[in-house]
Amino acid sequence: MAIEQALEELADLLEDRFTRSEAELEQHGHSEAYFANTPPDAVVFPRNTNEVSQIVKICAAHDCPVIGWGAGTSLEGHALAVRGGISVDFRHMNKVLDVNAEDMDVVVQPGITREELNQELRHTGLFFPVDPGANASLGGMASTRCSGTTAVRYGTMRENVIALEVVLADGRIIRTGTRARKSASGYDLTGMFVGAEGTLGLITELTVRLKGQPEAVSAATCAFPDMGAAIDTVIQTIQMGVPMARIEFIDAASAGMVNAYSGTALPDAPHLLIEFHGSDTVVAEQAETFGELARENGALSFEWSTKPEDRKRLWAARHNAAYAIFAAFPGKRGLSTDVCVPISNLAQAIAETQADIDASPLPGPLVGHVGDGNFHALLVFDPEVPAELDEAMRLSSRMADRALELGGTVTGEHGIGMGKLGYMQAEHGEAWDVMGQLKTAMDPQNIMNPGKLVRSN
């Protein structure tokens, strides 16, 4: 069989960095979501770009699927080996290659995680701002076009990746840009690989933007009588041009579970969690403007924290919201939805979603990066009861349809993988065919992460 031939050649090439051990296959067949375990035929651990190129050439010669693997935290089954093949785990390619402090950029290998990167940067006065909560790899983050709590201020991976080195489906190695901060030189290939979920090539190096660590930071939690008042406050703050660094919504249900899990003491109400970055004066002024708007919208309570420990605790609590929810429902699993709508339609999208969930037997606490119009319901179901997964899927599908009706997208940040394939036609129409044309042009054999993002044939 062709794949077997590829595996033999890969074993020769990589020696002990090629494995078929049960444990590794199992681990690389696992996803953080509700998908069944789907292991690859083998896992390889390349050390450099040339090795990645050789790996892909061998796979191309034998029609063997090639699936990139970063930290495995993606939520739509992105990295599952649905057609077998090999998982290319970038854990040994995790170096910082070049910190350019004056240019505020850094060149890294794809396997480094964002926490490792920020750890290495801590003495430079700079940091990498994209923060999906999970300790994801830069290669995976770029490939999913991820974002998170800080996108409202610093953008998503789309805005923060300057250039890439990529190994194409035939093993060729290309660079998609320079370190210049802008360029009008030809098609935006960097943008094409960001969000491509490994279906067009493997990212072997990234140049990403850094930001200056702010002189002052202040964060607050602010409870509201209802969700509409919270969203109005967000919209008005944005319109005043106040650059919030983070602005997160959590509903009353989530607040309770977060309290139980993280020891916070949030009142039983919908909340905004906010952070401002800047100079002392700027942060103080922004906080004041926000405070006034919140009060005008009937905010119930307000707690500022300028101490780093308090802030750390706050954002850890927010980032652990998913785990807090799971802890409240032992033995259950979660389906995380991820719609994003124009912010003028956000209150409606959330209200209708909440009504849907209230009418359903499943719990579905809501959290959201509301400054971007992006929110998640974590639909909790019993994996032993098939009807519960069906119900979660039904709710999720209603959210997706609603997002499209309201001028939005079915995924603000998690991506398509397998889980959102069913909505691509509805969201993109003929543009989805165009994505298929591009895929065929770049990977005519369909060996790069087959079964994901584009229409399967």
Added chain:
Amino acid sequence: MAIEQALEELADLLEDRFTRSEAELEQHGHSEAYFANTPPDAVVFPRNTNEVSQIVKICAAHDCPVIGWGAGTSLEGHALAVRGGISVDFRHMNKVLDVNAEDMDVVVQPGITREELNQELRHTGLFFPVDPGANASLGGMASTRCSGTTAVRYGTMRENVIALEVVLADGRIIRTGTRARKSASGYDLTGMFVGAEGTLGLITELTVRLKGQPEAVSAATCAFPDMGAAIDTVIQTIQMGVPMARIEFIDAASAGMVNAYSGTALPDAPHLLIEFHGSDTVVAEQAETFGELARENGALSFEWSTKPEDRKRLWAARHNAAYAIFAAFPGKRGLSTDVCVPISNLAQAIAETQADIDASPLPGPLVGHVGDGNFHALLVFDPEVPAELDEAMRLSSRMADRALELGGTVTGEHGIGMGKLGYMQAEHGEAWDVMGQLKTAMDPQNIMNPGKLVRSN
């Protein structure tokens, strides 16, 4: 002949919005740069997307080249009909379709110019921030991935286009995104058409981001003893995290010509022109920080202007720099270079360029969007003396080579068109072949603006 057949069908379809008049052909064969007049076979003026689709279908049926035409201000011969065919002039498709103030976006047709758009927005408290100086069309601006004086704060067209409607090379109409502010839903088709210079399809509608008109604005001119001191000030200001809305460099030669043309009174020295946007407090604080850094770097003079008329005069003077230079050399033409390098290498790039120009018989005043590492030499030559154009080309080519050596790009904002084709292999290597593959996938007949951006065959 096939094109003749297409012209007949187009004339039937469009009646008086189809023309072969000498004057129109001449005007649509003209560029703002040094290229010879290269008229199309006909010009058409569609009124809506369906007409554009029909036009492209007719052209596809007869292998007739199709070239979009916005305001015709591009600088690399982008819109010239080098293989004949038709020019699609978007002047009748110039409406604002939808202002979404809460979402801070607007949906427009491609023929609207940025001044018309900002005129229509003036009562909303919002504005469209991308500013190339010239009164370009939104469709042309997206297609060249243009930017200008405000990119350092608000980004380029890449960051400001949210979604497009595009007519593909076979006449299909697609939408490349929704009004959601971010999305992880499939390949970034919006990004693929932004900067594609009309080689992949015609843009028939754009959704772009708006910004809030700042509460306070202050602008200054600041003279320096030498260029290095000016650049150091820029780098330090960026590193302090001070968000400049504009930061422009002009050399002593340009300053003199600007004075003569616009009646300003800039001292005979290299200058930075700066603008800050924000609240009163924020702007005051930023101006102070900048002032301190400038003084530490030996600034010679400093003039603040918070009055709108003064600022208007200042930026008009900057935007007219090219015309000021031409006025200083009656009868001459200009070749505008456009390199962009990592900012840590900017002082070196400018110094070496200045030395080259000093050693050449041609004048070449320098101006630059230095916050992005982007600068232009306007190389002035006598169109009647072929050796002078050769010399301008030689200087331009040395600048391009140097930009690549210093980790930059041959075009920060003007684009490739025909003028920069010769540098694409050096800048992109195999990635240029990938652009060719994408072009072939999207436009197998090569009817969309042939002879531009990708390798010609």
